Amino acid sequence: MTDIKQLNGLGPRSQEMLASAGITHEAELRQLGSVEAYVRVKRAVPGVSLNLLWAIEAVLTGAPWQQVARKDRTRLLLALDDRENMP
Numbered sequence: 857m858t859d860i861k862q863l864n865g866l867g868p869r870s871q872e873m874l875a876s877a878g879i880t881h882e883a884e885l886r887q888l889g890s891v892e893a894y895v896r897v898k899r900a901v902p903g904v905s906l907n908l909l910w911a912i913e914a915v916l917t918g919a920p921w922q923q924v925a926r927k928d929r930t931r932l933l934l935a936l937d938d939r940e941n942m943p
Contacts, residue, residue, distance in 0.1 A: 858882040
């Protein structure tokens, strides 16, 4: 299994936040997807910014995070809203 520390695009702080949420391997990250992983980190680490969501999506898609933040922002925010409003 590939450790998240080996993934390009996630800095040490992002890796720490993911680990705080129990996400330590690429396979776990891919299984959860960017939105669910972000929600789990948000629960574990108060004050996490949306930049982490962009970074996770970038790692999973291979796109630069700046492109994700610009191109996929609306889709990700809508998915995040749907996820956070689930019972």
